[in-house]
Amino acid sequence: MTNYIPLCVPHLFNDEKKLVNQCLKSNWISSSGSLINKFENQIAKYTKSKFATACTSGTAALHLAMKVCDIKKNDEVIVPSLTFIATINSIIYVEANPFFVDCDDYFNIDMVKLIYFLNTNTYKKNGFTYNKITKKRIAAILPVHVWGNAADLRKLHKLCKNKNIKIIEDATEALGTFYKNSFKNKHVGTIGDVGCISFNGNKIITTGGGGMLITNKKNYYKKSQYLSNQSKDDAIMFKHNEIGYNYRLNNIQAALGLGQLKNFKTILKNKKFINNFYFKNLNNNKNIQLVKRPAYATNNNWMNIITIKSNKKIDLKKIINDFEKKRIQIRPVWYPNHLQKPFKKYFRLDLSNTNKLISSSLCLPSSSNLSVNNLSKVCRELNQYFE
Ligand SMILES: Cc1ncc(COP(=O)(O)O)c(C=O)c1O
Numbered sequence: 001m002t003n004y005i006p007l008c009v010p011h012l013f014n015d016e017k018k019l020v021n022q023c024l025k026s027n028w029i030s031s032s033g034s035l036i037n038k039f040e041n042q043i044a045k046y047t048k049s050k051f052a053t054a055c056t057s058g059t060a061a062l063h064l065a066m067k068v069c070d071i072k073k074n075d076e077v078i079v080p081s082l083t084f085i086a087t088i089n090s091i092i093y094v095e096a097n098p099f100f101v102d103c104d105d106y107f108n109i110d111m112v113k114l115i116y117f118l119n120t121n122t123y124k125k126n127g128f129t130y131n132k133i134t135k136k137r138i139a140a141i142l143p144v145h146v147w148g149n150a151a152d153l154r155k156l157h158k159l160c161k162n163k164n165i166k167i168i169e170d171a172t173e174a175l176g177t178f179y180k181n182s183f184k185n186k187h188v189g190t191i192g193d194v195g196c197i198s199f200n201g202n203k204i205i206t207t208g209g210g211g212m213l214i215t216n217k218k219n220y221y222k223k224s225q226y227l228s229n230q231s232k233d234d235a236i237m238f239k240h241n242e243i244g245y246n247y248r249l250n251n252i253q254a255a256l257g258l259g260q261l262k263n264f265k266t267i268l269k270n271k272k273f274i275n276n277f278y279f280k281n282l283n284n285n286k287n288i289q290l291v292k293r294p295a296y297a298t299n300n301n302w303m304n305i306i307t308i309k310s311n312k313k314i315d316l317k318k319i320i321n322d323f324e325k326k327r328i329q330i331r332p333v334w335y336p337n338h339l340q341k342p343f344k345k346y347f348r349l350d351l352s353n354t355n356k357l358i359s360s361s362l363c364l365p366s367s368s369n370l371s372v373n374n375l376s377k378v379c380r381e382l383n384q385y386f387e
Pocket residue numbers: 057058059060083084086087144170172173197198199200209210211
């Protein structure tokens with residue numbers, strides 16, 4: 001569609017085409033090719049994690065994370081309501097229960113409320129921590145580094161060690177985000193037990209569809225490789241001692257990912273430019289506020305979000321349609337998970353900030369290849385609309 005400004009589309013360079021063509025020529029196109037290991041090694045090196053397992057999607061990586069952390073039926077996983085539904089689905093896949101908590105103004109899990117809850121509403125039994133409200137074992141906490149904003153895991157990390165609670169990080173949107181001094185410049189996804197990255201089409205780098213599980217634990221890595229490859233115990237005689245999954249990324253996708261990594265610096269630079277441009281050009285508008293970035297971490301600037309300041313009920317659908325007519329795609333933040341039909345029955349704490357942010361926030365065009373002309377148009381239209 002010409003002149004249409006989409007929300008967030010892939011930015012492909014020549015390297016991707018070259019590498020994919022080479023891959024096709026080699027005839028190694030399935031999940032047995034050597035490029036998959038190469039892609040895993042490069043992601044592990046970049047994120048400074050010891051191990052990486054390439055998967056068919058971020059959702060598959062999250063599911064494997066649940067499995068390797070041994071999250072089981074009737075366990076509880078504490079999770080923000082404000083996230084993409086795949087985060088919650090991964091908990092349901094292993095028949096565990098989400099327990100919803102609120103978010104802060106960076107759209108990340110609210111650490112103050114969460115730590116208060118952990119300190120006042122849990123008890124220890126047989127070496128595990130239980131929720132006083134639901135009486136379930138709190139097996140894991142699943143923070144999401146939303147939009148590339150790092151969730152502040154500094155205090156939680158220690159607390160979870162004491163309480164024997166696993167941390168599974170949904171870093172699907174946050175490749176390229178590093179903590180600053182507090183965590184010695186560690187990449188998000190490497191603080192907890194396991195981290196998950198997505199390479200879906202809208203993500204900061206893409207393999208068309210794909211994901212990566214990163215971990216510093218060798219046994220988790222080995223288990224994730226095993227499970228992602230149909231739990232093959234004897235590849236020649238087709239022996240499988242466990243239920244496995246067909247979750248392995250294929251070689252063509254890995255070629256695409258390797259090409260994207262070659263250009264990752266440029267993409268990050270473009271994303272930073274776009275974020276700065278929005279800040280500069282929307283800063284004077286009193287009716288909208290660009291979501292700020294936390295100071296304790298760098299930011300990959302994957303997505304730019306505004307919150308609308310108004311005392312009246314905001315008709316987000318109308319705004320989205322009005323911008324669609326201007327050929328600009330803006331999108332709401334996700335529908336809150338605690339209100340999704342399959343999840344209504346699960347427990348939740350006070351979610352006032354989640355409800356407030358969801359009813360007043362919009363995602364802005366943020367593609368790495370967004371031109372300055374189009375960026376200017378988006379800002380001009382936003383300033384006119386919200387004047
Ligand atoms: C926060 C979050 N979690 C999980 C996922 C799932 O990743 P994928 O689409 O690669 O399965 C996504 C992206 O789509 C996401 O944004």
